[in-house]
Amino acid sequence: RESLAEHARRSGRYFGMAVKSRLLREDKGYRAAVARESNILVQEYELKRGTTEPKPGQYDFSGADQIIDFAQAHGMRARGHTLVWYAANPPWLEPAVMQAGPKDQRRLMTSYIDTAMRRYAGRITEWDVVNETLEPNEGRADGMRAESLWMKAMGEQYIDLAFRRARKVDPAATLYLADFGLEHDSPRCERRRTAMLKLLDRLMSRNVPLDAIGIQGHLKPYKEPFNQRQFADFLHTLSGYGLKLAVTEFDIADRGGPPSPEKRDREVASFAKAFLDVALDNPAMQSVLCWGVSDKDSWLSKYPEYKWPDGQLSRGLPLDGNMARKPFWDAIASAF
């Protein structure tokens, strides 16, 4: 049968996966699945600054290079994840930022934008420039993440600076602002959607050069309900700003679902379909990327919040632990 990449291509879109260079090197089945199913790739962690800049100004892009080379060799696009984030930073960064004066604080942020974007100019065509800026639970009235080192150092201006710098360094790249918790019909997501729209109003009023919104798409159907109409309206509001859209980290936490894997697979698939039908109904939607390749390598099978306490694999990705397609796969194929 046609691959997910072929299904995506026929609808003028891209389908892809977050990958790890070690598995591309060592696991033939993994490599073959990625090559077959994807026409866009992203690094699961290998462009996060905690990986690439272990010491100030000393870079290691070896893992990211392998992923980008693989993408190029297979005629795929690549996105970059991520330039400015509160998490996954090297331990030296936050203290350095907190001790620096305003000019050096800015430089400590833009130096990574410069280095990573220049290195991959023309090969990485879209970037998560700023990741996860919202956290209404931290109590700020505007819903911004108060505990981000960048927020503490510079206030919201860090977002403006990041996008302006990114535009300058690689004017051809598509610049994304990405966040999670925008999908469900829950008070948590409602607060986050509101905060996102208010932030966009401010960014637009300051002419911040932002091209697209990344909807991460880490779904939790057994914790929070989903409402197609509500999510469609939200995406419509975003695209109404003239922004492109992508689902950048799609997966479904199945913890709390029925114990029977067959039954769970069917439920997870129908949930995926309900979500993607809405996402792909919006003409601004460019691509869908899953956060991982198979259940075996998924963070859902390891992360404390999502993993099953009895050690079984989470089944929240299109391929199972043996790289076999499952109902989740069919859901994606039919949604394109």
Ligand code: XIL
């Ligand atoms: C996750 C990775 O999948 C894990 O392996 C790592 O331990 C933590 O980060 N939102 C993001 C991603 O933007 O970078 C995160 O990736 C998942 C949530």
